[in-house]
Amino acid sequence: MPQHEDKHAIYQRAQLGHKLGYGKRPAVAVIDFQLGFTAPERSPLAGNLDAEVAATNRIIAAARKKNVPVIFTVVGYDPHRQDDAGLWPEKAPSLRVLTLGSELVELDPRLDHKPEDLVIVKKYASGFFGTYLASTLTMKAVDTLIVTGCTTSGCVRATVMDALAHGFRPIVPLEAVGDRAQEPHEANIFDIGSKYGDVVPASEVIEYLENLP
Numbered sequence: 001m002p003q004h005e006d007k008h009a010i011y012q013r014a015q016l017g018h019k020l021g022y023g024k025r026p027a028v029a030v031i032d033f034q035l036g037f038t039a040p041e042r043s044p045l046a047g048n049l050d051a052e053v054a055a056t057n058r059i060i061a062a063a064r065k066k067n068v069p070v071i072f073t074v075v076g077y078d079p080h081r082q083d084d085a086g087l088w089p090e091k092a093p094s095l096r097v098l099t100l101g102s103e104l105v106e107l108d109p110r111l112d113h114k115p116e117d118l119v120i121v122k123k124y125a126s127g128f129f130g131t132y133l134a135s136t137l138t139m140k141a142v143d144t145l146i147v148t149g150c151t152t153s154g155c156v157r158a159t160v161m162d163a164l165a166h167g168f169r170p171i172v173p174l175e176a177v178g179d180r181a182q183e184p185h186e187a188n189i190f191d192i193g194s195k196y197g198d199v200v201p202a203s204e205v206i207e208y209l210e211n212l213p
Helices: 007-013 050-065 093-097 133-139 152-165 182-195 202-210
Strands: 026-031 070-075 118-122 144-150 169-173 198-200
Touching (some): 026 050, 026 152, 050 144, 050 169, 152 169, 152 182, 169 182
Parallel strands (some): 070 118, 169 198
């Protein structure tokens, strides 16, 4: 295969990038918009995600008008148990700053978060791995998962892959997901859209929510 062949041509030949489309019963998953990832002045793990938080709030507002479930995740570890994070901090030692009870595990205060919203504490990248997210969505008869949050190359991607594996249609609003560096964001947006979910404009997601019965 020629090294210079366009990736779009390669993926088209492989029949990648088909649309899954929307179902009838969505939920919104807001992945890891906690201060440990959104406050660069406080955390080595964080990036500037101001625009992505704002776009997520617009999606949340549209979801709430139609009583669509909004579920938040955060990453947090027991500071007294070195094994609470498994092997992951050996690869990324800065994860250890995300200690339960610290401000870095708190949701970004700019988020439209209500006390009755479900907040799932997770230990690994996917919002599904080792959590009750899948059973909660199944209980609510959800068929479509709108995934916002960070990071595109890490926890968003992992959550989208597991959503597909669990039988939920993953929808990724482009303006509502972000990363700490642009290149991995762009590469993973391309890959998610090619193989695991539908990457669409946030405006399209909002219109879909507004048109729900």
